[in-house]
Amino acid sequence: MLNEVADGVWVRQSEWVWSNSIVVRADAGLVLVDPGITGAELDRLADDVDRLGIPVVAGFSTHPHFDHLLWHPRFGDVPRYATAACAAVATEARERAQAMAVETAPDVPRDLVALVTPLPADGGPLPGELIEHDAHAVGHAAILLADRGVLIVGDMLSDVLIPLLDPRRDGQEEAYPAALDRLEEAARQADVLVPGHGAVARGPEVAARFATDRAYLEAVRRGEEPADERWGKRR
Incomplete structure (x- = not known):
């Protein structure tokens, strides 16, 4: 069911x-x-939306991984x-995204996977401020709804997934902390953080998410095994 955060x-x-x-x-x-993520869950989401x-x-995809398309x-x-x-990226790799989705x-609904177009320069129907960065995936974006104190961050700042750097692109070791810097600046206007995976963070939990991810990245930079029990550590 839908929960109003x-x-x-x-x-x-x-x-x-x-x-x-x-x-x-x-x-x-x-x-x-x-x-997302299954057809049955999408159908139940439609029930919730109808209510x-x-x-x-409109729809919006934060980044071009299949589960967000x-x-x-x-x-x-x-x-x-x-x-x-x-x-x-989503258009170019649409067949691959479709295959991963149905797997x-x-x-x-396979035919509806990855049918996205560029957001208009004026933001179209999307409220708030778009924050595009280079971490995790090409064209990744967060949405700041400052008037409601909400930051939607896609596949960043999860309490269940570690920071996942894009293995196909160089420079992720620098791009990821830089993205966190931008998102942390935006989070000064938010007391609710909604990640793509895991629990919604509120109040002091928001700052704690940033601290946890920065500690993980710093340990990796030093060549150490991060003391982090989140799922996906071995992925």
Whole structure:
């Protein structure tokens, strides 16, 4: 079920890697951020959205990994946005994303995977401020809803997953801390942090997420085994 974590921001968590589907109320209607993960869960998310009685006007994918590129016919034939870099990667690698999606969730609507386009320069229907960075995946973006004190961060700052650097790109050791710097600056205007996987952080927990990830990255930089028990450590 949807849980309202702030005014006009709801989260529904999947059983698959604790993935969070996020629903944001915008001026014109609802924007669905990273909905997932199985076809059945997407259908139940659609039930929850129907109960809100507000139309879906758009979707948004925080980055081009398959579990963040999903959709369901019941959400409607509306624009699905991403950063320009994310949209380019998602389009180029659409067949691979489709294959990974159906391997993980055979009931997911395959034909709707990775159909994203670049977000307009004016932000379109997406409320708040977009924060694009180079950590974890090409074209990764966070959304700051400063008026509601919420920061949506995609696959960053999880309490269940370690920081996962993109192994296909050079410079991630520098890009990841730089992204944390930008997100931490944005978090000064938020007391709720919504990751792509895991529990929502509130109040002092927000700062603790940054400290935990920085400690992990620093240990890796020193060539040490991080003292971190989050899932995915050996991935």
